[in-house]
Amino acid sequence: MSWAAIARKDFSDAVRSKALWALTALFVVFMLGAAAGYGYYFDTSTLGLLTVLSGPVNFLIPITALLATIHSISGELESGTSKLLLSLPHTRRDVVIGKIVGRSAVMLIAVFIGVMSAGAYVFAVYTTVDAINYLGFAVFALLLALVYTSIGVGLSALARSTSRSTIIAAGFYTLLSFVWPLILSVVAYTTSEDSILNLTPGRRQFLNQIPPTDAITTARAGFTSVMNTPAALATSKWVLLVIAIAWLLGVPAIGYWRFNTRDL
Amino acid sequence: MPAIELSGVSKRYGDVTALTDLNITVDEGEIYGFLGPNGAGKSTAINILLDFVRPTTGSATIMGYDAQANSQAIRQRIGVLPEGFSVYDRLTARKHVEFAIDSKNATNDPDALLDRVGIPEAADRKAGGFSTGMRQRLGLAIALVGDPEMLLLDEPSSGLDPNGAREMRSILTEEANRGTTVFFSSHILGQVEAICDHAGILQNGTLVAEDSIDALREATDATTTLTVTLDAVTDDAVAAANAIPGVSEVSVDASDLVVRTGDASKTDVLDAIESTGATVQDFATEDASLDDVFSAYTTEEMPA
Numbered sequence: 001m002s003w004a005a006i007a008r009k010d011f012s013d014a015v016r017s018k019a020l021w022a023l024t025a026l027f028v029v030f031m032l033g034a035a036a037g038y039g040y041y042f043d044t045s046t047l048g049l050l051t052v053l054s055g056p057v058n059f060l061i062p063i064t065a066l067l068a069t070i071h072s073i074s075g076e077l078e079s080g081t082s083k084l085l086l087s088l089p090h091t092r093r094d095v096v097i098g099k100i101v102g103r104s105a106v107m108l109i110a111v112f113i114g115v116m117s118a119g120a121y122v123f124a125v126y127t128t129v130d131a132i133n134y135l136g137f138a139v140f141a142l143l144l145a146l147v148y149t150s151i152g153v154g155l156s157a158l159a160r161s162t163s164r165s166t167i168i169a170a171g172f173y174t175l176l177s178f179v180w181p182l183i184l185s186v187v188a189y190t191t192s193e194d195s196i197l198n199l200t201p202g203r204r205q206f207l208n209q210i211p212p213t214d215a216i217t218t219a220r221a222g223f224t225s226v227m228n229t230p231a232a233l234a235t236s237k238w239v240l241l242v243i244a245i246a247w248l249l250g251v252p253a254i255g256y257w258r259f260n261t262r263d264l
Numbered sequence: 265m266p267a268i269e270l271s272g273v274s275k276r277y278g279d280v281t282a283l284t285d286l287n288i289t290v291d292e293g294e295i296y297g298f299l300g301p302n303g304a305g306k307s308t309a310i311n312i313l314l315d316f317v318r319p320t321t322g323s324a325t326i327m328g329y330d331a332q333a334n335s336q337a338i339r340q341r342i343g344v345l346p347e348g349f350s351v352y353d354r355l356t357a358r359k360h361v362e363f364a365i366d367s368k369n370a371t372n373d374p375d376a377l378l379d380r381v382g383i384p385e386a387a388d389r390k391a392g393g394f395s396t397g398m399r400q401r402l403g404l405a406i407a408l409v410g411d412p413e414m415l416l417l418d419e420p421s422s423g424l425d426p427n428g429a430r431e432m433r434s435i436l437t438e439e440a441n442r443g444t445t446v447f448f449s450s451h452i453l454g455q456v457e458a459i460c461d462h463a464g465i466l467q468n469g470t471l472v473a474e475d476s477i478d479a480l481r482e483a484t485d486a487t488t489t490l491t492v493t494l495d496a497v498t499d500d501a502v503a504a505a506n507a508i509p510g511v512s513e514v515s516v517d518a519s520d521l522v523v524r525t526g527d528a529s530k531t532d533v534l535d536a537i538e539s540t541g542a543t544v545q546d547f548a549t550e551d552a553s554l555d556d557v558f559s560a561y562t563t564e565e566m567p568a
Contacts, residue, residue, distance in 0.1 A: 002336070005366045017354060080350035084360075084406070087314060087344035088367040089336050264316035 002090045006098025007105070010072075014106040023064065023106065027114025030060060035118040036125075045128035050137050057141060058213050062148040065107050066169045069152025072099045073259060074165035082264060096256045100153045107145040115141055136224035143244060144216050150248045151212065157255030160262065176211035184208060215243040265328050267292045267414055267445040268313065273322035275308050275469075282308040283469040286322070290447055290462070295440045297456030297477075298449040300466035306449040307347040309466070310418045314344060326414065340368060343407035345400075347418035347449075353392030357383060357402050360391060361409060370410035377405040382431055396423030404432065408439075415439060417448035421455050433459050490523040490533055493546040497521055500540040508532050 014020045031053070038049045073095065076082040085095065115138040123129060155172055159165035184207055188199040199207070209215050222237030268290035275283040283305045290296045300306050311317040313324050315335035324331035326338045351360060361374035378384050381401040386394065391402060400423045407415055415436070421429040436446050437459050450456050456463050457477060464474040473480065494501060497516050505514045505523050511533065513524040523533055534544055 002367065005363070008366070009363050013352075013354065080348055081352055083316065083346040083349040084351065084403070086316065087339060087346045087349070088364055088406075089340040090367060091336050263318065264311065 003094040003098035003101065006085070006090060006094055007101035010099055010102025011105050014102070019068070020106050020109065023068065023110035024113050026064065027060075027110050028117045030056070031114040031118035032121055035121045039121070039125055043128075044126040046122055046126060046130040046134050047128070049122065049126075050133060053137075054217065058144070058217055061111065061141060061144045062173065062213055065145055065148035066152045066155075066173060068107060069099070069103050069149055070156050070165050070169045071162045072103060072153050073156040073255070074159040075156075075162050077160040077264070078162050086264065092260045093256055096153060096157055096252055096259065099156075100150050100252060103153060104146055104149045107149045108142055111141055111145045112138075133224050136220055140216055140220035140223075144213065147212050147216065147244055147248045151251040154251035154253070154255035157252070157259040177213070180211055181208065209240055210243065212244055212247040215240045215247075219244065265292075266290060266325075267294075267327060268296070268447055269325045270309065270313070271323050273309065273312060273319045273324055275305075275312065275317065276320045281469055283312075283319075286466075286469070286471055288464055288471065288474070290445065292445055293440070293443050294461040295436065295446040295459055296448075297460035297463040298447065298466065299453060299456050299463055300449070300451060302451050304451075304466040305469040306451075306466055307418055308469075310347065310416060310447075310449060313416060314339070314346065316346070326416075340410075341412060342414040342416050343409065343412035345403045345407045345415075345417040345420050349403060351391035351394065351399050351402060354390055356388050356390055357394075357398075357405075358387040360402055361405055364406045364409040368410040372409050372411070374405075377408055378402075380408065380435065381405045382428070397425060397428050400424055400432075401428070404435065408435075412444065414445040414447065417446070419450060420448050421450065421452070429455060488525050488530075489550045490525060490530060491517075491548045491550070492521045492523065492534065492537060492544055494519055494521060494537070495543040495545060498540060498542060501537050501542045504536040504540045505533055508536055 034053050034056070035049060038052055042048060042052075073082075076085060076095075082095075086092070090098070119134055119138065122134060123131075151172070152169065155168050156165045158168055184199065184204055187197055188204055191197045191199070209218050219237050219240035222240065266289045268288065270286050270288040273283055273286040274281070286305075286309060288296075288298075288309075298306050298309070308317060312319050313326060313331050315332055315338075318332065327341060329335075329338045331338065355363070357378055358374045361372075361377055364370075365372055365374065375384065375387055378387050381404045383398055383401045383405075386398060386402075391399065394402065400420065404417075404420065407417065417436075420432050420436070424432060433455065436448065440446050440459075448456075460477050462474070462476050463480060465472050492505075497519055501521060502514050502516065505511060505521060508525075510526045511523055512526055513522075515522045521537065525533065530547075530549060534547065538544055
């Protein structure tokens with residue numbers, strides 16, 4: 001249970017450095033601003049708002065979570081505070097878990113307050129309110145924050161310098177957001193139907209859902225059953241959830257393995 | 265059960281060998297000084313005990329716990345001042361100590377510990393602005409959290425002024441009197457000699473001497489270097505000096521004959537040399553100190 005001491009310290013560090021307040025302010029301004037702006041200029045319907053908000057949220061939450069975590073372990077290795085930390089009775093696993101828990105708490109609080117402030121506005125002002133859909137949006141925004149926070153800490157554990165962990169995170173994000181879909185397109189257009197690499201529309205749709213953001217977004221569509229996208233129907237929402245959890249656990253597991261085999 | 269045991273520990277980084285077949289046993293309750301010049305491998309050995317670094321071969325135990333398999337149990341029981349650590353810039357001294365108390369499930373009073381290491385006034389200051397000496401004192405306060413059964417300190421006096429180094433030594437002595445085993449490294453003999461029961465000297469990753477401080481001192485006190493200046497150094501003179509019982513080494517340095525003796529008397533040596541027909545023009549004697557032993561071991565030329 002020694003990770004709890006690390007998580008507590010990490011969380012209070014975020015409070016002390018005002019990072020928690022900065023993140024909360026960011027999400028409140030962004031989400032409340034979007035709800036108010038959309039309601040004022042377009043129409044007061046949750047479905048419309050969420051359709052517009054989805055894209056920016058899917059960008060903002062992962063980027064913020066990665067930025068908030070990418071130096072979490074590499075920074076301690078670089079500065080030498082890791083020696084102070086590990087001369088106390090913490091295992092390296094405690095460090096990875098403690099950092100994930102501490103920073104997840106920060107991200108979840110910031111996103112939760114952002115989503116709830118926008119929700120309060122929606123319930124007070126909007127004429128067409130779809131509570132289930134909004135709640136689904138809120139829950140999956142939190143899941144997105146959770147998954148990317150874990151990924152960020154896991155990636156941070158791979159490197160011993162902040163510059164290298166930043167490159168790793170940027171590479172990870174670029175690879176999954178831009179390169180992966182590109183690879184799928186290239187493979188789809190260049191292989192013949194009898195090749196083993198042939199991507200049927202079904203396979204391609206599934207492979208498109210592998211990146212964490214896509215898996216979570218499509219899972220949300222599946223669970224709230226409002227946006228009946230073909231992709232949501234092609235892959236079971238439960239499978240998508242499993243993919244998201246696999247990212248949440250898998251990247252920190254790899255990061256821990258690297259961190260644990262390293263000489264400090 | 266030894267407090268610390270390193271058995272056949274070697275560590276290689278690629279082609280570079282940091283430690284070669286290191287064997288050290290430290291008994292419970294003693295103060296062990298781990299001496300050696302910078303770069304000798306002292307920190308590597310200590311980092312292996314802390315599981316910061318994994319040995320290439322060999323094994324290490326502390327209080328019977330395997331340093332790799334049971335590192336957490338070890339670090340729960342010992343206090344550590346690691347080499348090259350950094351403090352958390354944004355945390356105050358008290359927050360550092362509180363974190364250590366929280367991590368160890370200890371019940372110490374942070375202010376009492378900061379007072380003991382001499383920085384009570386810095387309790388509410390952020391450690392980012394501390395001098396190296398203050399950081400070192402804060403590190404010692406953290407090491408003392410949980411009233412550990414053993415202190416493992418890597419260069420505890422580094423960054424401290426002479427006064428601070430003396431205070432550090434007196435804290436280590438107090439802890440040892442309480443029954444705490446103290447293992448600390450230093451590249452300065454004086455700091456080790458003053459308080460240690462045993463000392464080991466590490467050079468190029470190899471333990472070149474290990475004994476109780478008394479035995480080391482005795483061995484060196486017994487050695488006298490007699491430098492005899494002759495009109496001409498002859499092979500006969502060298503042979504005559506060598507033939508005296510108790511003479512351990514004779515070497516020639518220009519017109520000087522350098523004779524190392526254990527218990528042979530100065531007069532016997534001079535008489536023997538003069539009996540070969542050589543004329544003694546001058547002579548000087550010098551008793552070796554522990555310092556000489558240390559520098560003899562540690563200023564050896566690096567093997568190519």
